Amino acid sequence: xxxxxxxxxxxxxxxxxxxxxxxxxxxxxxxxxxxxxxxxxxxxxxxxxxxxxxxxxxxxxxxxxxxxxxxxxxxxxxxxxxxxxxxxxxxxxxxxxxxxxxxxxxxxxxxxxxxxxxxxxxxxxxxxxxxxxxxxxxxxxxxxxxxxxxxxxxxxxxxxxxxxxxxxxxxxxxxxxxxxxxxxxxxxxxxxxxxxxxxxxxxxxxxxxxxxxxxxxxxxxxxxxxxxxxxxxxxxxxxxxxxxxxxxxxxxxxxxxxxxxxxxxxxxxxxxxxxxxxxxxxxxxxxxxxxxxxxxxxxxxxxxxxxxxxxxxxxxxxxxxxxxxxxxxxxxxxxxxxxxxxxxxxxxxxxxxxxxxxxxxxxxxxxxxxxxxxxxxxxxxxxxxxxxxxxxxxxxxxxxxxxxxxxxxxxxxxxxxxxxxxxxxxxxxxxxxxxxxxxxxxxxxxxxxxxxxxxxxxxxxxxxxxxxxxxxxxxxxxxxxxxxxxxxxxxxxxxxxxxxxxxxxxxxxxxxxxxxxxxxxxxxxxxxxxxxxxxxxxxxxxxxxxxxxxxxxxxxxxxxxxxxxxxxxxxxxxxxxxxxxxxxxxxxx
Ligand code: GCU
Numbered sequence: 001x002x003x004x005x006x007x008x009x010x011x012x013x014x015x016x017x018x019x020x021x022x023x024x025x026x027x028x029x030x031x032x033x034x035x036x037x038x039x040x041x042x043x044x045x046x047x048x049x050x051x052x053x054x055x056x057x058x059x060x061x062x063x064x065x066x067x068x069x070x071x072x073x074x075x076x077x078x079x080x081x082x083x084x085x086x087x088x089x090x091x092x093x094x095x096x097x098x099x100x101x102x103x104x105x106x107x108x109x110x111x112x113x114x115x116x117x118x119x120x121x122x123x124x125x126x127x128x129x130x131x132x133x134x135x136x137x138x139x140x141x142x143x144x145x146x147x148x149x150x151x152x153x154x155x156x157x158x159x160x161x162x163x164x165x166x167x168x169x170x171x172x173x174x175x176x177x178x179x180x181x182x183x184x185x186x187x188x189x190x191x192x193x194x195x196x197x198x199x200x201x202x203x204x205x206x207x208x209x210x211x212x213x214x215x216x217x218x219x220x221x222x223x224x225x226x227x228x229x230x231x232x233x234x235x236x237x238x239x240x241x242x243x244x245x246x247x248x249x250x251x252x253x254x255x256x257x258x259x260x261x262x263x264x265x266x267x268x269x270x271x272x273x274x275x276x277x278x279x280x281x282x283x284x285x286x287x288x289x290x291x292x293x294x295x296x297x298x299x300x301x302x303x304x305x306x307x308x309x310x311x312x313x314x315x316x317x318x319x320x321x322x323x324x325x326x327x328x329x330x331x332x333x334x335x336x337x338x339x340x341x342x343x344x345x346x347x348x349x350x351x352x353x354x355x356x357x358x359x360x361x362x363x364x365x366x367x368x369x370x371x372x373x374x375x376x377x378x379x380x381x382x383x384x385x386x387x388x389x390x391x392x393x394x395x396x397x398x399x400x401x402x403x404x405x406x407x408x409x410x411x412x413x414x415x416x417x418x419x420x421x422x423x424x425x426x427x428x429x430x431x432x433x434x435x436x437x438x439x440x441x442x443x444x445x446x447x448x449x450x451x452x453x454x455x456x457x458x459x460x461x462x463x464x465x466x467x468x469x470x471x472x473x474x475x476x477x478x479x480x481x482x483x484x485x486x487x488x489x490x491x492x493x494x495x496x497x498x499x500x501x502x503x504x505x506x507x508x509x510x511x512x513x514x515x516x517x518x519x520x521x522x523x524x525x526x527x528x529x530x531x532x533x534x535x536x537x538x539x540x541x542x543x544x545x546x547x548x549x550x551x552x553x554x555x556x557x558x559x560x561x562x563x564x565x566x567x568x569x570x571x572x573x574x575x576x577x578x579x580x581x582x583x584x585x586x587x588x589x
Contacts (some may be wrong), residue, residue, distance in 0.1 A: 002191070005276065010185050010274070011075065012184070013070070013347050016047060019067060019068040020038070020043070022042065034131070036099075044175075047177050048316030051093075052313070059163070061134040061136060064175070067130070079187075081570060082185055085181070086183055087130075088181075091109025091134065096115060097129040097130075097320065098115075099121075099122065103117060109342065110365060112346070112392060133348040136165060137531070142166065142364060146167050162552045163550050170547060186274045188218075190210065190266050191212055193264065193278060194552070195208055196210075197284070209241045210266075217235075218236075218262055220236070221264070222244060222264040224261065224262055233262065252353075254293060259353060260280045279353060287436045287455060301335065302334050303329065303538075304337050308342075317345050321569075325544060334582065337359060337360075341406045342364040345363065361403065362402075362405075363387060365381075370416035375416070401435055408449070411443055423579055436454035437452070438457045442460075454490070456489055461498065462477050463478075464500050468513060469512060469513050475526075478528055482495075490539040493536050495539050498539070498541065500515055500562060503572065504566045517573060519564070524579055545569060546559050546563035
């Protein structure tokens with residue numbers, strides 16, 4: 001899926017701003033024809049979650065309606081251009097109308113979708129209406145409101161202790177949470193690009209697969225700016241691959257995130273119909289034994305699990321917060337993060353390429369369970385999300401691994417979980433054989449999906465949820481478990497979550513749980529332990545920042561306090577202690 005861009009053939013218009021908004025708790029909008037427009041609206045910011053914008057919106061996860069109006073961008077010509085509207089993320093599901101005509105629907109937040117509106121537009125006063133549904137249900141992903149089902153299954157329902165009842169530990173923010181863009185493109189143009197890179201000694205190779213939506217034969221002219229690498233190929237309706245050789249190439253890595261400007265022109269006869277530019281990083285990534293090799297060299301992942309989370313905007317798109325979080329991660333000496341627990345914004349991914357971060361790119365499949373109710377639907381959604389995520393992020397050099405789920409509840413459903421993940425891993429491999437696959441488990445040894453993964457991602461909180469307050473007990477337990485896990489699966493391991501809650505400003509000597517000292521000690525002891533395990537290839541602290549959760553006895557102020565920075569990005573003691581470890585030359589690389 002191409003990201004919107006402006007050039008001599010393409011134009012984009014950002015519809016961000018203040019839209020009309022209305023809650024629909026009685027679900028009356030459908031009958032009352034709000035699809036063509038509605039009254040009784042209040043102003044709401046787009047993009048942003050609705051939950052923290054209003055006094056009466058925080059816990060509302062039902063149906064709400066948005067509307068805005070736009071005029072057609074100048075220079076648009078019906079015989080030359082198509083025009084579409086692209087939503088980068090609406091959570092949880094959206095139905096969209098233009099001038100009263102239904103364009104379509106999309107289920108699942110955090111991944112983009114778009115509709116062609118060419119046939120439905122008029123010069124001015126185009127009314128775009130969006131019906132958003134944020135409800136938590138067992139047959140959605142991520143699921144919620146499972147309490148009754150979990151009781152039948154005799155499982156302690158995390159949801160029973162959590163309001164709103166999400167089967168996951170973050171607030172289920174809803175709304176139009178990333179930009180909405182009008183896209184003007186040539187009627188016959190480039191429709192998709194796939195870039196695969198390889199290295200041989202000091203030379204780079206860039207394979208470019210090109211799709212177009214034009215009629216008949218066309219020619220693609222492909223060039224890497226600032227190099228002599230260019231190629232030309234005739235393409236027809238199926239994909240065509242073009243190869244660019246780059247002698248003595250600059251390879252992409254965290255230490256040197258060199259990006260080439262790839263430029264493609266689509267030509268028919270003597271006319272150029274379309275053009276598209278893409279930044280390309282030449283690198284390879286693969287697992288070899290117990291190592292993760294970047295450009296043939298072992299690499300160690302130091303970083304974080306995060307959330308897209310900030311006061312008032314909730315899960316809303318915030319470039320300043322994105323830039324700030326990268327600055328904090330660079331200050332810490334980090335080189336990696338996992339997109340917990342959903343795909344992050346496209347801006348976040350572009351900056352990972354530019355700043356040199358190694359990303360484990362995770363689908364929204366968090367909190368999965370395998371009781372029969374809704375199981376088929378949850379698998380279908382996980383397949384949809386996997387396809388959409390790979391289609392969106394496949395060309396980022398920073399994406400080094402796909403994670404197909406976080407913490408599925410597989411314990412009592414070994415066979416069902418294995419039957420669920422086997423086709424999911426097959427699908428991901430069929431879509432992208434160039435990257436290793438993982439999934440993130442809290443079960444460990446008994447996790448069925450580890451059989452299919454190239455790398456094992458493990459979340460562990462010994463010293464917190466187990467052996468509470470007893471780090472001396474916890475570290476040996478963790479050490480033994482890591483050895484047993486490696487012994488059983490003989491695959492490299494990333495500890496993708498470890499951490500402790502710390503109330504900023506709360507101190508204790510000797511350290512005790514919820515003090516900054518305890519959090520710092522726990523992280524330090526985990527990191528020192530990982531340095532003794534050659535098969536541990538990465539450490540991601542949970543979490544970079546404190547973040548909003550549902551209300552529960554486990555979450556003071558409705559916050560998860562495992563951040564080493566507060567929710568407004570101020571450092572705790574742990575930030576300084578971990579930074580000293582990660583910027584120390586003896587850091588494990
Ligand atoms: C889990 C989960 C996180 C959660 C964390 C915690 O590992 O993946 O989403 O926030 O535990 O309990 O703090």
